[in-house]
Amino acid sequence: MRIRWKLLLFLLIMVLPPVFLVRWYSIRETQALGRELAGAAAANSRDTAERELAQTVNLFAEAVNDTRDVLELALTLQAREAERLLVERPPGIEPVLFDTDYDRRDPRIGVLEPPRALPDSTGETKAKTVIPTTPDHLVFRLSPNADRQAALRDIGPLSRLLPTFRIIYLRHEPLLLWNYVSLDNGLHCAYPGHGGYPPDYDPRRRPWYTAVKAQGRGVWSIMVDANTSRTIATLSLPVHEPDGSIIGVTGVDFPLDTLLLESDLSRRWTPAVRSMLLRPATPEDGDSKAMVIVAMRDYMEDDRDWKTPLAMERLENEDPAAVRTMRDDVQAGRQGILEMPFRGVPSVWAYKPVIQDGLTLAVIVPQEVIVASSREAEASIIDRTRSMLRDTSLFALVINLLLVGAAAIASLTVTRPLARLAKAAATLAEGDLTARAEVASRDELGDLARAFNDMAPKLLERVKLKNDMALAMEVQRNLLPERPPVIPGLDIAAISLFCDETGGDYYDFLSFSRERGDTCDVVLGDVTGHGVSAALFMATGRALLHARADEDPDPARCITMVNRLLCRDTQLTGRFITLFFLSMNLDTGELTWVRAGHDPALLYDPGRDDFEELMGSGIPLGVEATWEYTENHRPGLCAGQLLVLGTDGIWEAMNPAGEMYGKDRFREVLRKNAGKTSQEIVDAVVDAVQDFVQPLRPEDDLTLVVIRALR
Numbered sequence: 001m002r003i004r005w006k007l008l009l010f011l012l013i014m015v016l017p018p019v020f021l022v023r024w025y026s027i028r029e030t031q032a033l034g035r036e037l038a039g040a041a042a043a044n045s046r047d048t049a050e051r052e053l054a055q056t057v058n059l060f061a062e063a064v065n066d067t068r069d070v071l072e073l074a075l076t077l078q079a080r081e082a083e084r085l086l087v088e089r090p091p092g093i094e095p096v097l098f099d100t101d102y103d104r105r106d107p108r109i110g111v112l113e114p115p116r117a118l119p120d121s122t123g124e125t126k127a128k129t130v131i132p133t134t135p136d137h138l139v140f141r142l143s144p145n146a147d148r149q150a151a152l153r154d155i156g157p158l159s160r161l162l163p164t165f166r167i168i169y170l171r172h173e174p175l176l177l178w179n180y181v182s183l184d185n186g187l188h189c190a191y192p193g194h195g196g197y198p199p200d201y202d203p204r205r206r207p208w209y210t211a212v213k214a215q216g217r218g219v220w221s222i223m224v225d226a227n228t229s230r231t232i233a234t235l236s237l238p239v240h241e242p243d244g245s246i247i248g249v250t251g252v253d254f255p256l257d258t259l260l261l262e263s264d265l266s267r268r269w270t271p272a273v274r275s276m277l278l279r280p281a282t283p284e285d286g287d288s289k290a291m292v293i294v295a296m297r298d299y300m301e302d303d304r305d306w307k308t309p310l311a312m313e314r315l316e317n318e319d320p321a322a323v324r325t326m327r328d329d330v331q332a333g334r335q336g337i338l339e340m341p342f343r344g345v346p347s348v349w350a351y352k353p354v355i356q357d358g359l360t361l362a363v364i365v366p367q368e369v370i371v372a373s374s375r376e377a378e379a380s381i382i383d384r385t386r387s388m389l390r391d392t393s394l395f396a397l398v399i400n401l402l403l404v405g406a407a408a409i410a411s412l413t414v415t416r417p418l419a420r421l422a423k424a425a426a427t428l429a430e431g432d433l434t435a436r437a438e439v440a441s442r443d444e445l446g447d448l449a450r451a452f453n454d455m456a457p458k459l460l461e462r463v464k465l466k467n468d469m470a471l472a473m474e475v476q477r478n479l480l481p482e483r484p485p486v487i488p489g490l491d492i493a494a495i496s497l498f499c500d501e502t503g504g505d506y507y508d509f510l511s512f513s514r515e516r517g518d519t520c521d522v523v524l525g526d527v528t529g530h531g532v533s534a535a536l537f538m539a540t541g542r543a544l545l546h547a548r549a550d551e552d553p554d555p556a557r558c559i560t561m562v563n564r565l566l567c568r569d570t571q572l573t574g575r576f577i578t579l580f581f582l583s584m585n586l587d588t589g590e591l592t593w594v595r596a597g598h599d600p601a602l603l604y605d606p607g608r609d610d611f612e613e614l615m616g617s618g619i620p621l622g623v624e625a626t627w628e629y630t631e632n633h634r635p636g637l638c639a640g641q642l643l644v645l646g647t648d649g650i651w652e653a654m655n656p657a658g659e660m661y662g663k664d665r666f667r668e669v670l671r672k673n674a675g676k677t678s679q680e681i682v683d684a685v686v687d688a689v690q691d692f693v694q695p696l697r698p699e700d701d702l703t704l705v706v707i708r709a710l711r
Contacts, residue, residue, distance in 0.1 A: 018399040025391075029384070049370035050348060053363065054337050057350040060275075061335075061361050064354045067175065071235050071252060072218065074168045079237045079250045081164045082181050085157040087242060092156030099141045102132075102195030109134055109193070135169070137193040138162050143202040146186020158189045165191035175254050177225070177232060181239065182209060183248035196227045198306065203249075207309075208236040212249045220359065222256070222277075222295050226306040231256055233295065256295050274342065274364040278351065280327050281314060291315040291323055291330075294359065318342065326351060330360045339367070420449075479542055484678075485509050487520055487586065490637075491708040493678035495686065496701070497649075503701035504534025505647050506542060506577075510549045518586040521549070524645040524705055525579040525621075526598065533575075541566060541577050541621065555581050555594045556631045559621070563596070567625035576620040580645055584707075589636020591643075594629050596621050602667070604642040606674040611667055637709035642674060642681070649702035653689050661692050678706040 095108045102109060138159060142151055158181060165179045169191060180190035182203035203209050206226075211219040221234040236251030276296035281289070293313040315323050322340035326349070329336040335352035342349075342364050351362040420437060427435035437449040484492035496505050504527030509520065525541060527534040544565050548558045559581055566577070578598035584591055593601070597620030600613040616632040637643060646666070653661040666685065673684045682704055689702065 018395075022395065025395075046367075046370055049365075050337055050350075053348060053350045053365060053370075054335070057335065057337075057352050057361065057363050060363070061352040061354050064361055068354070070172060071175065071254065074172060075218070075235055075237050075250065075252055078161075078164060078168060078179060078181070078252070079239055082158065082161060082239050082248075082250055083241075085160050086154065086239070086247070089157045090160055092159040093162055094159075095137070096155055096159060097137050097139060097193060099139050099195045099197045102139060102193060109137065133192040133194045135166060135192045138165065138189050138191050139193040139195070141188045141190075141197055141201070143182075143186035143188060143204060144200060145202075148186075150185040151183070151187035154183060154185065154187050155189075158187070161189065162191065177253040177255060178227075179250075179252050181248060181250045183239070184246075194227065198226055201226050201306075208234045208251050209249045212236050212238050213246060216246065224306045224308070225253060229306055231295075272366050272369060276362050276364070277354075278315075278326075278330070278360045278362050280330055289320075289324065289327070291327055322349075479539060480507065481509050485520060489709065489711045490520070490584075491678040491710055492706070493682045494703075494705040495682050496703040497686065497698070498701050499649075499698050504529055504538050505649065505701035505703035506538045507645075507703050507705055508542065508545075510546070520584045520586060521555075522582040522584070522645065522705055522707070523579065524582075524598070524647070524703060525577050526647040526649075526701070526703070527577050528575050537575055537577070540569065541579075554631075555583050555592060556629045559594045559596055559618075559629045560627070563621045563627060563629070564625050566622040569622075576622040578620045582614075582643075582645065584636065591634050591636055593632050594618060595632070596629060597623075599646070599648060602642075602644045602646075602670070603637070604644065604667075604670050604674060605638070606640050606642075606671075609671065637707070639709055639711050640674070641709045642670060643707040643709075644670060645705040646685075647701065647703040649698060649700035650685065650689055650704065652700060653693050653698050653702075654696075655692050655694075656696055661689055665692070678708045681706045681708070 097106065097109060138161065140155055140158075142148060161181065169176055169179055178190050178192075178194075180188065180203075182188045184204065186202070186204065188203045207223055208219060208221045211221065216238060218235065218237045221236070223232065223234060224230070225232045232253045233256050234251055234253050236249050238246040239248040239250050241247050274296065277294040278291045279294050281292045291314065293315065296313075315326075319340040322338050325338060326336065326340075330351070330353055333353050335350075337348065337350045339346070340349050341347060346367040347364045348367055348370055349362055349364055351360050353360045424435045424437040436453050480496055481494070484494050494507055496503070496507055498505070506523070506525040506527070508523045510523060523545065525538065527538045527541070541562070544562045545558070548561045548565075552558045552561065559579070576597070579594075579596040580598040580601060581594040581596070582591065582601060583593065591614070593614055593616060595614070595616035596618045600615050603612040603614060604610070605612070614632065614634070616630070618629050619627055651661050651663045651666050655661075665688065669685050669688045670681065673681045676684070685704055686702070689698065
């Protein structure tokens with residue numbers, strides 16, 4: 001039997017029964033505990049939470065009443081001051097600015113103060129409601145169809161309201177949005193100064209104005225602000241003539257959050273808490289038995305058309321009996337608490353009248369929040385759980401002791417052969433490749449020992465092969481020039497990088513004194529393929545080339561003879577060498593070259609930004625024994641010109657997307673670095689190719705020779 005089946009069967013027998021037993025015991029005790037505590041804990045927590053909720057409503061109702069008193073007092077002072085000024089008619093305060101001056105940013109306004117905007121239900125302001133304001137001036141507006149002559153007469157006295165508006169505004173800045181006075185003649189003034197009024201805005205048609213004119217007393221309203229298009233609360237009072245007739249209305253606008261206080265409720269209870277202002281419905285609302293939601297967070301969430309009256313939500317469908325109870329309490333001026341769903345969620349409602357006309361503050365908390373807070377249930381659960389854990393811990397301890405003993409016995413059958421295998425591996429790691437492991441079983445451990453024994457001879461072969469490859473690489477490196485020759489007037493640099501330990505690229509500098517005069521002969525070749533076979537073929541070609549170059553200094557005859565000798569060994573192998581032989585006459589500067597199937601050398605003139613290819617006919621070496629190679633000639637290099645020889649490992653390098661590096665990129669690197677030394681140009685080309693193929697490695701050998709003329 002396989003060892004994995006032995007261990008699996010053993011663990012199943014020893015572990016699963018105790019686990020199932022402990023699980024069954026835990027479930028039974030937990031269920032009993034839950035049934036015992038559920039009823040009493042829910043009732044106690046509900047009573048405690050409802051008392052705390054009622055107290056919370058009292059506290060927040062007092063806060064709303066304080067806000068109401070502050071605003072009513074400030075508005076009364078504002079109304080009395082406006083009446084006094086309209087009677088005494090003192091001279092005005094300059095400058096007088098209209099809303100059109102703000103809209104076009106009249107220079108008299110100066111730098112506007114930071115914008116003032118209505119906060120949304122989360123306490124954050126929305127950028128699209130921003131209205132730039134200034135506390136230094138009022139704003140006047142003539143309504144459509146205004147009595148222009150009468151309105152202009154009242155501008156001077158009303159401009160004297162600036163100190164009163166400023167004092168009220170600054171003392172109650174967190175509460176207020178706008179202070180204003182509107183007259184029957186169509187004149188409207190507001191503070192802080194601002195623009196943004198709709199063209200057809202007429203305050204005399206707004207609900208806060210018409211309601212005061214109709215009732216002759218202060219009125220609370222919830223509406224959409226014409227400037228910011230956000231839902232706000234408004235308190236307005238009449239402005240009287242000395243004879244008691246109403247000639248206008250003064251009011252203040254303030255954020256709806258001032259009344260709802262929902263952020264404070266969320267910190268005290270839960271983010272799911274809701275607050276709202278309610279009032280009994282009237283026949284005009286369509287159902288006199290319902291309650292109407294005057295203000296809540298949903299009214300503030302979206303920008304609205306300022307002309308459209310708010311569509312107030314009614315509670316007639318939530319729970320008719322509970323709604324009637326709430327309505328009766330509100331009409332009697334009583335606070336209360338009851339259970340009633342809100343939008344389908346079972347909730348607890350606490351409410352208390354706060355403002356005239358039956359306006360009532362209501363706080364709504366989901367029932368699940370109240371039921372979930374039961375500390376007595378939590379303490380009882382902890383006690384019972386501890387008792388259960390003591391019993392199960394003792395039982396688990398006995399089981400674990402048995403498991404440890406059984407595991408210790410079972411491990412002996414596994415650890416002994418593993419120890420012998422580890423000892424053999426340590427011997428192998430020390431360099432003794434004759435180490436072998438003892439094979440004593442037919443399971444997976446036996447298979448592992450046999451695999452280990454088969455691995456040692458293969459490792460020995462790999463070590464020998466690695467040593468041979470290192471020697472081959474060293475030999476091939478020694479075949480390449482140790483350094484470029486030092487020639488007056490020329491800056492020469494070269495490099496050859498192999499993609500394997502050995503490669504098939506080759507470059508050389510053959511001789512410097514020939515029958516043709518002093519010369520510098522540069523040879524660059526590329527053998528098909530790469531690796532050991534390419535390196536051996538390259539070494540053969542190099543040996544033939546060196547031998548023939550000493551016997552025959554003529555480049556064409558030398559390459560022709562080398563080709564004939566190579567063809568004897570390569571006709572049946574399919575291998576060949578592409579080669580470029582360049583001879584530079586150091587006396588005359590003339591360039592002579594033979595091209596044997598290799599890419600042409602590049603000559604770059606930075607002054608003219610021109611590339612020239614040193615072309616010529618010729619096939620690769622080792623292909624056709626009868627081929628006669630010919631020489632090509634041109635004048636020598638001028639100062640600053642570059643002569644570059646390279647192998648296709650440069651321009652045929654591939655990136656991960658399968659794109660070739662190409663000769664255009666190669667030429668661009670030469671162009672950008674033409675003013676640098678030859679070694680710096682070589683380094684720039686190598687870095688560019690390696691960056692191009694990242695994260696891959698080059699798949700072909702790369703060889704490059706750069707000759708730069710200094711004079």
